[in-house]
Amino acid sequence: MSDRRRLIGPLNTIIPNIGISSNATEADVFKGPSSATRNEDGLRQFFLKTGIIENANGSAYLEVGGNIIQVSVFGPRPIRGSFVDRASFSVECKFLPYISQPNEQLYNNTTVNAGSTANTGPTNANANGRTGLTNIEQKISSYIETALLPSIVLEKYPKSTIDIFVTILSTESSNSGSTKVDAALLGISNWVLNCSSVALVDSGIELKDVVTSGVATLKNDKLLLDPEVISSGEDNENTLTCVVSFMNLRNDEIVGFWMEGDQSKFEESQVEQLIDGCNNMSRQVRANINSYFTSTLE
Amino acid sequence: MAELKQVSFPPEILARIAPDISLQRHLSIGLRPNLRNFTEFKPIDIASNNELTENNNNVFGSSVIKSGSTTVINTITLGVVEVNSSTKSATTEQLGNAGYTTVYPVIEIARGRSGAPTDEEMILSQTLHETLLHSRLIPKASLSINNYGAAVYDATLSNYSIYYPDLNPQEFELINFNHSKSYTFVLLSHIKIFSRQKSTSALFDLCHLSTVHALSRLQLPRVYISDTTSGTKVSVKSRSSNTRGLVGLSRSNINIDTNKELFYPLVLNNSEDAMVDSSGPFDHSGVSSNFGVVTVADADKEGNDEEGKRSILLADLEGEAEESAILSRLSIISNKSNTIKKISLINGDGNSEISLDILKQALEIAKLRAQQM
Numbered sequence: 001m002s003d004r005r006r007l008i009g010p011l012n013t014i015i016p017n018i019g020i021s022s023n024a025t026e027a028d029v030f031k032g033p034s035s036a037t038r039n040e041d042g043l044r045q046f047f048l049k050t051g052i053i054e055n056a057n058g059s060a061y062l063e064v065g066g067n068i069i070q071v072s073v074f075g076p077r078p079i080r081g082s083f084v085d086r087a088s089f090s091v092e093c094k095f096l097p098y099i100s101q102p103n104e105q106l107y108n109n110t111t112v113n114a115g116s117t118a119n120t121g122p123t124n125a126n127a128n129g130r131t132g133l134t135n136i137e138q139k140i141s142s143y144i145e146t147a148l149l150p151s152i153v154l155e156k157y158p159k160s161t162i163d164i165f166v167t168i169l170s171t172e173s174s175n176s177g178s179t180k181v182d183a184a185l186l187g188i189s190n191w192v193l194n195c196s197s198v199a200l201v202d203s204g205i206e207l208k209d210v211v212t213s214g215v216a217t218l219k220n221d222k223l224l225l226d227p228e229v230i231s232s233g234e235d236n237e238n239t240l241t242c243v244v245s246f247m248n249l250r251n252d253e254i255v256g257f258w259m260e261g262d263q264s265k266f267e268e269s270q271v272e273q274l275i276d277g278c279n280n281m282s283r284q285v286r287a288n289i290n291s292y293f294t295s296t297l298e
Numbered sequence: 299m300a301e302l303k304q305v306s307f308p309p310e311i312l313a314r315i316a317p318d319i320s321l322q323r324h325l326s327i328g329l330r331p332n333l334r335n336f337t338e339f340k341p342i343d344i345a346s347n348n349e350l351t352e353n354n355n356n357v358f359g360s361s362v363i364k365s366g367s368t369t370v371i372n373t374i375t376l377g378v379v380e381v382n383s384s385t386k387s388a389t390t391e392q393l394g395n396a397g398y399t400t401v402y403p404v405i406e407i408a409r410g411r412s413g414a415p416t417d418e419e420m421i422l423s424q425t426l427h428e429t430l431l432h433s434r435l436i437p438k439a440s441l442s443i444n445n446y447g448a449a450v451y452d453a454t455l456s457n458y459s460i461y462y463p464d465l466n467p468q469e470f471e472l473i474n475f476n477h478s479k480s481y482t483f484v485l486l487s488h489i490k491i492f493s494r495q496k497s498t499s500a501l502f503d504l505c506h507l508s509t510v511h512a513l514s515r516l517q518l519p520r521v522y523i524s525d526t527t528s529g530t531k532v533s534v535k536s537r538s539s540n541t542r543g544l545v546g547l548s549r550s551n552i553n554i555d556t557n558k559e560l561f562y563p564l565v566l567n568n569s570e571d572a573m574v575d576s577s578g579p580f581d582h583s584g585v586s587s588n589f590g591v592v593t594v595a596d597a598d599k600e601g602n603d604e605e606g607k608r609s610i611l612l613a614d615l616e617g618e619a620e621e622s623a624i625l626s627r628l629s630i631i632s633n634k635s636n637t638i639k640k641i642s643l644i645n646g647d648g649n650s651e652i653s654l655d656i657l658k659q660a661l662e663i664a665k666l667r668a669q670q671m
Contacts, residue, residue: 013377019553022460074410
């Protein structure tokens with residue numbers, strides 16, 4: 001049945017596949033953003049700004065590499081109905097509809113185009129009419145919710161809700177054709193989490209600590225922090241990717257852990273290595289966020 | 299008996315609990331709550347870069363505009379629809395509005411809720427959809443797909459080559475290509491609005507402007523039909539659901555050629571004027587302006603008699619007080635050649651009716667604004 005609330009075009013609209021280029025020379029050239037400058041600590045530079053959304057209680061905007069993330073915090077807002085002694089907390093993470101999501105062939109049940117080599121076209125479904133979250137959006141939302149929940153002092157806000165709305169405006173994997181790499185999905189989740197923490201601070205909601213997180217990849221026993229998706233030929237072979245979230249000023253307590261990759265022959269030492277890497281990155285991000293907030297006070 | 303004390307509120311709280319009183323107090327001292335002049339529009343910034351189109355190869359036209367903190371992100375993606383070949387012969391002049399087509403916008407306003415679209419989003423989408431149709435901006439002919447190509451698998455090179463009847467006539471003749479259906483593009487637009495500060499009618503202005511801007515920069519790609527037999531259909535159990543999905547089967551064999559050299563701009567009606575030049579892309583399409591009418595009692599004249607009241611025209615409504623207290627509204631689209639494309643009048647407030655003088659004043663301002671845009 002057609003959607004009577006949205007104008008999604010005539011009923012028999014076909015969404016064409018994004019095919020190959022008839023110009024053979026440019027076919028394999030990656031057209032995404034060039035790789036970002038890395039600091040001495042191995043992390044990419046990121047741009048952060050708070051408070052640009054005026055109708056939200058708190059907001060943050062973050063750009064890193066080709067990823068652009070915007071987070072709005074609404075709350076504490078009163079809820080109807082019976083009294084509850086603590087706030088409820090929810091996170092909704094959405095990609096803008098035209099963006100192809102990382103790893104969507106794996107999780108979102110999208111089809112691979114027959115006559116085209118670069119699988120950059122998301123689906124044959126009209127994305128404008130999409131209701132609800134995709135599997136990837138749900139995965140990211142539930143990770144953010146789990147990781148941020150321990151940091152919020154929910155008891156302070158009875159009979160209220162605190163809602164976080166994340167909009168992903170751009171991803172670095174959207175045009176590279178390399179949407180099968182775990183680093184793309186975990187990388188964006190990592191930055192969504194950091195951005196959401198900053199937005200929570202901006203909203204003035206009481207927090208136990210600012211949750212920050214790091215992402216690391218272990219490929220052939222080589223540790224890489226904050227991996228980015230550059231070439232389209234990458235795959236997940238012999239690779240472990242992990243995003244770990246911490247409360248760095250509360251004894252580095254781990255509040256979120258998500259690992260993907262070839263887990264057939266991984267060892268405890270590898271996980272330790274990854275967690276240490278993520279912790280280092282998390283501290284760096286935290287230091288940056290701290291100095292951002294001190295600079296806004298001046 | 300305890301005496302009732304006078305309660306006083308800071309301005310921002312008064313604006314929320316008693317928007318009409320707050321507005322009256324501002325206007326009676328000659329100020330608007332947003333500190334603009336009565337007929338002053340909020341400045342609009344239009345992003346000059348085309349990053350969204352360049353970074354997403356399913357986006358063919360885009361526009362980002364900002365007015366204050368309100369940000370509108372508009373992206374146009376393409377759909378394809380099969381057309382009945384019998385209707386093709388008539389020219390655009392004979393068909394009237396039927397010779398033109400429009401955009402299918404889905405507007406989302408970020409305001410901390412999820413679920414079905416709000417009334418406001420639906421009204422904005424529908425108005426924009428109809429306004430663009432009636433302003434006769436996009437002729438149907440400029441969206442029809444001519445000379446679509448065919449993809450042929452080359453076994454020696456193990457890749458696909460695309461041949462077009464107009465670009466590669468010799469090769470094309472050799473292909474056994476039987477595809478007589480005709481297609482046309484459908485323009486699907488997604489408009490995301492962040493930090494909504496302005497009234498619904500002011501948001502319409504922004505949506506209209508951003509759509510016209512995105513249309514003027516829209517580049518249409520070439521289309522080719524791929525070989526349907528080449529797709530191998532494999533039944534694979536998907537992770538997310540119990541149904542067996544067919545991997546490798548695409549629901550359409552219509553493909554977009556990503557070769558940017560073959561992209562061609564969308565031809566808008568009266569295209570010489572409408573295309574981007576030094577005077578801007580807004581000529582034929584027009585610029586939308588919105589106004590509100592409110593009656594104020596002058597502060598220096600006491601009493602509620604008729605003399606102390608006057609109607610004021612306010613341009614580009616913004617903020618809580620203006621939005622909820624001003625119910626008489628005008629929305630006008632005018633273009634550079636002084637043609638009025640749309641007038642919408644809502645006499646929502648019996649005390650501040652839209653008089654002829656006010657309408658004239660609004661029309662003049664709307665025309666002037668379209669000239670200067």
